[in-house]
Structures are given as structure tokens and as C-alpha cells.
Amino acid sequence: MVEMDEVLAFLEAKKRGENPSQSWTQLKNVKLKDGTTIEELTIDDSPELEAKLVEKVFGVDEVSPPVSQSSNFQKTLLSEVIEKFCEERKSLKEWTEKSAIENRATLDFFKRIVGDEVFSALKYEQLQDFKPKFLKLPASINKVKRYKDKTIEQVLQMDDVKPMARNTQNKHLNRVHGLFLWAVKQGYTDQDYASGLAIGKDKNAQDARDPFTDEDLVKLFESPKYQKHGFKHPYHYWVPLIGLYTGSAFK
Numbered sequence: 422m423v424e425m426d427e428v429l430a431f432l433e434a435k436k437r438g439e440n441p442s443q444s445w446t447q448l449k450n451v452k453l454k455d456g457t458t459i460e461e462l463t464i465d466d467s468p469e470l471e472a473k474l475v476e477k478v479f480g481v482d483e484v485s486p487p488v489s490q491s492s493n494f495q496k497t498l499l500s501e502v503i504e505k506f507c508e509e510r511k512s513l514k515e516w517t518e519k520s521a522i523e524n525r526a527t528l529d530f531f532k533r534i535v536g537d538e539v540f541s542a543l544k545y546e547q548l549q550d551f552k553p554k555f556l557k558l559p560a561s562i563n564k565v566k567r568y569k570d571k572t573i574e575q576v577l578q579m580d581d582v583k584p585m586a587r588n589t590q591n592k593h594l595n596r597v598h599g600l601f602l603w604a605v606k607q608g609y610t611d612q613d614y615a616s617g618l619a620i621g622k623d624k625n626a627q628d629a630r631d632p633f634t635d636e637d638l639v640k641l642f643e644s645p646k647y648q649k650h651g652f653k654h655p656y657h658y659w660v661p662l663i664g665l666y667t668g669s670a671f672k
Contacts, residue, residue, distance in 0.1 A: 495541070495608065495609060496539050496541070497539065497540050497541075497609055498537050498538070498539060498540065499531075499532050499535070499536075499537050499538055499539075499540050499543065500532060500537045501540075502540045502600070502604055502607075502609050503525075503528045503529070503532065503600065505607075506528070506600055506603050506604070507521065507524065507525050507528070509603075510524070523596075524596050524599075526563075527592075527593045527596040527597065528596065528597070528600060530562075530563075530593070531551070531555075531593075531597050531600075533573060534551050534554055534555060534558075534573055535547055535550075535551050540604060540609045540610055541609060541610050541611070543610070543614060544614050545614050547614075548614050548615055548618065552594075552618060554573065554577060555590070555593070555594075556584060556590060556620075557577055557582065557584055558573070558576060558577070558582070558584065558585065559576070559582050559583055559584060559585065560583075560585045560586070560589060561637075562576065564637075567579075587620065587621075590620060591619055591620055594615075594618040594619050594620065595618075595619055597615050597618060598613070598615040598616065598618055598619065600615070601613045601614060601615040601616075638665065641661070642661075642662075642665070
């Protein structure tokens with residue numbers, strides 16, 4: 422009869438890299454006769470004698486088939502995962518139209534920084550490379566003329582680049598985290614490698630929101646509604662103008 426001590430001794434030798442000559446099989450969800458289950462178990466023997474050996478050592482009643490150690494995750498590109506994630510969220514009506522546009526913009530920005538890689542290849546190393554680059558990048562990078570036609574690396578090399586506000590950064594990072602949470606459930610990756618991306622709030626910031634760009638202001642004040650004074654109350658028209666010309670912040 423094979424004793425448990427022999428099995429443990431073999432495993433210890435294996436950990437030390439001694440490569441014992443026996444053939445070992447990894448088992449999952451081993452159900453014992455007393456009703457308890459061992460989630461993972463490694464047993465010494467040929468496949469033909471596996472069941473008999475398990476019965477001798479552990480009194481096992483039932484064993485699931487051996488499980489391969491190799492990863493079976495799909496070789497799906499980041500762009501495809503983003504597309505499927507956004508489509509599902511929209512089809513389930515979990516996002517408003519505005520939220521869908523903002524989330525898609527964030528995830529496309531993430532893809533622009535890390536590249537359109539196989540999603541399962543995006544692990545801690547890739548996320549740790551992404552984060553410091555992202556934290557240095559400015560807001561409205563796709564709108565501001567100064568940055569519009571430049572690559573990410575070119576923008577990072579520029580002088581006087583003002584990073585996004587802390588709250589804006591967190592908003593983007595949390596969206597990337599949401600993508601990874603969904604991807605784990607769908608089998609595109611083995612774990613949530615984006616779990617540590619978020620950063621703390623800036624407690625010293627009086628207002629952590631990003632300022633309007635020149636393009637934003639043109640869209641607002643040259644809009645048909647502003648040009649035609651199409652507001653229910655006069656202050657809806659005048660307060661933004663006062664803020665524009667005085668630099669005041671209104672809450």
C-alpha cells in the first residue's frame with residue numbers, strides 16, 4: 422500500500438527540482454468517500470492504475486479527469502475584446518449613450534498606449550508599463566491641436582505637458598479595470614491584472630476637474646442655443662459668460 426508520506430516526499434523532491442522518475446498526474450475536484458472534496462491533487466502512477474492508487478491512498482470514491490496545465494485562453498486581440506465588451510454593455514442597456522461614448526474613448530486610448538496586443542498577453546508587466554505613461558499624458562489629447570497628430574511617445578517627450586486631473590485619471594483607470602473584470606469572466610485572460618491601477622484622490626486639489634479647452638469653449642458659446650439665447654432662465658445664459666471672462670469657478 423502506498424503511504425501518504427511517500428506522496429508528500431515525492432512532492433517535496435519535485436519542488437527541489439530533483440525530477441523523480443515516476444509519472445505523475447494532476448487531478449481536480451477529488452471527491453472522497455466521506456463526502457468532502459479536494460480541489461487539486463497530484464498522484465504518482467500510470468493512467469491505467471490511477472484509480473486503484475487513489476483508492477488505496479485516500480479511499481477516493483470518484484475522481485475528475487486529469488487537467489492539462491497549458492493555458493487555453495483565446496488568442497483574441499485587445500480591439501476585439503473592447504468591441505465585444507462595449508457591444509454587450511450597450512445591448513444590456515447598462516450604459517447611457519454618453520457613457521458608451523466615454524467608455525469607448527477611454528478603452529481606445531488604452532489600446533493606443535499599449536498597442537493592439539493579444540488580450541491574454543496583457544499582464545502585470547504590460548499594465549505597469551502603461552500606467553506611468555498614462556499618468557503623464559494631457560487631457561483632450563485627441564482634440565488639442567498641439568498633440569493631435571503626434572504619437573504617444575512624441576507627446577511624452579514634449580515640454581510643458583500638463584497631466585490630466587487626478588479624478589479624470591482615476592475615471593479612465595477604473596474603466597480599464599472594468600474591462601479586465603469582464604474579460605476574466607469571459608475567459609479572455611486568467612485574472613484581473615488591472616486591479617491595482619486606480620490612484621488616490623488629490624486631497625489638496627480645490628477642483629480636480631480638467632479645464633475647458635479652447636475647442637470646448639467654441640462648441641459651447643458658438644452653439645445654436647447660445648447664439649439664439651435659447652435658455653429658460655437668463656442666468657443660464659449669463660453665468661457661464663461671467664465665468665469665462667472673470668476666470669471664476671462655479672459649483
